Amino acid sequence: MLKKIQKHSIKFLVLISFLICAACSKTSEIMNISDIVTNDSYQLPEIAVHGTVISELKYQEVQITKPHAYNNLSPLLYNDSLFYDYYGLSGAEIILKINNTEYEFIESLYHPYYPHYKKRKGLYVSKDKIKGMIDSEHLLQITYNNKIYFARDYMIPVKAFHSYSEVLSGIVIDSSSIKYFNTNLGATECFFVELSYTDSIHIDTSSSQLYDVTFWNYFFSIQLPPVLVEESNKISLQTRFSDKPDRLYTIKKYSVSNLYQKYTISVLSETIWNKSLFRSMPSNVPTNFSKGAVGFFAACDVYSKQATFKTLLQKH
């Protein structure tokens, strides 16, 4: 028996090696998305727009960038300035219509009064400080490359809040710091909350001039089936911060139309939530732009209150 085994030992060795090779065979590899073969010659949209008009008097802003195909020619730019220099789109004409009144926008780079440090390519701001109107339809008209794109949003009035806990329910506040989730899932009302303060800082290290800069964070209060809330909170991004007790904070609550809520949930589904339980059917996020442009134009009513950081901790 032993002799027989010895006689066939090379064959056994070959068989065992073969089985080991088969078992250890690679089962996955990384490819560039651009290497995936697709069926048709789909044309990407020409522009991506993100614009918001709010009910506060300010220079209203609309950002236009260019969508890109998955190829190695599109650089991944993490620096904001470089990013907008590359992806920002100049040469658009923008008009906002509210109740038959037209307001013109110009690119921020050429705006005489818009703060210098906020200027960037592809960011268009209203010529004058204007504000949106509640219970009105807001129509944004963009002319770019001889095409006219339209988007409409109806500004619904925001419900006032009386205590901070009404809007900061996604926030956990202890004696010295605030921890909050970027999304407060399962809320009964859908809205954005912005928590901000303004400080004077040196923007340019070569200059001694101080600029008033607003530091902000906001989160999205969102309606979801209760059964999903517990799991989803685990994947919601968290931020914790502490501050000087006398720092004056502004808490702003923004109204969100049904379509804007749908848009935001869709964006989250396709991006941050994509690797989680929320992973859903892949599909284009909705847009309220015509002619195949992507992005969203929103009209939001704002209700705001101010409080010091100390008060915020106490009153919650």
Add this chain to the structure above:
Amino acid sequence: MNHSFLGILFYRIEPRISLIYKLQHSEFSIHYNILSQAMQILSNNAYAYTTLETWIPMSPNIKPLVSNNYTCSYTLNYNGFSGMVEGYLKKIKNQVDYVDYAQLFSNPFIESEIRTGSAKAYGIEISFQKNQGNTKCLISYSYARVLYSISQINSIDTYRAPYDIPHDIKIQINQEITSRLSCNAMWIFTSGRPATFPRGYYYYQTPTGKVEVPIYSVRNADSYPNYHRLDIAFRYGFKGRKMIEHSLSLGVFNVYGRVNPLSYTFNNEQQIVTVTYFNFVLPSLTYVLKFK
């Protein structure tokens, strides 16, 4: 036929008509029938490795699936050879599919994530079989299409169903080498299953930074690569006894080590895709013992 759910009754007459014309070695037939089905399968290809199929019953919101089926076929049996050609057309009502961004897990309100519409399936199947002699073979080819037409789901009128796999070829050969030893080889080819791949992206500013929002064409517009493989097996039948019959088979699955991707997982941030595949050349040893 009637189906009931929560006291709601759905009635449907299911007529069946068949015309068969028999010749000496062949047969020509035409069939028409209407079929209804109280359970429907929901498929999607959003997940890796599985299509996550779920059976859902009819409900006040989901009516039973009804299909009008037209079939025409010709079969031939002659001198150990048989062949078949069949064409079919199905017109389906109340076909269901998920809406965009349907939440599929742990969602008790799954019906709210579904829309109904119509579907059309058509195709042709051709097969040839040799049943006698030391060499037996089966060759079959089918061209089959399934297209959905469900409003509120796609920007175009019709789109491919998750199981729209147009081409399917199977070739199977069995060679008896001796009275105990035989060899079996099977080659399979199918078109890649439908998928929705991102074509590009745009940026969206979130509180924590910019995210890349993928841009797609239309649902199921793309396909995974074609699937094919060759399997070979040798079977040795031992000398039988009164009570038992036993055999030993040695087979190799995917002989030429074809890399068949199972799923793509996209990472839009880094613009890469992880391809999971099965490319084993997998040997197998099978011993079969049968009691008479």
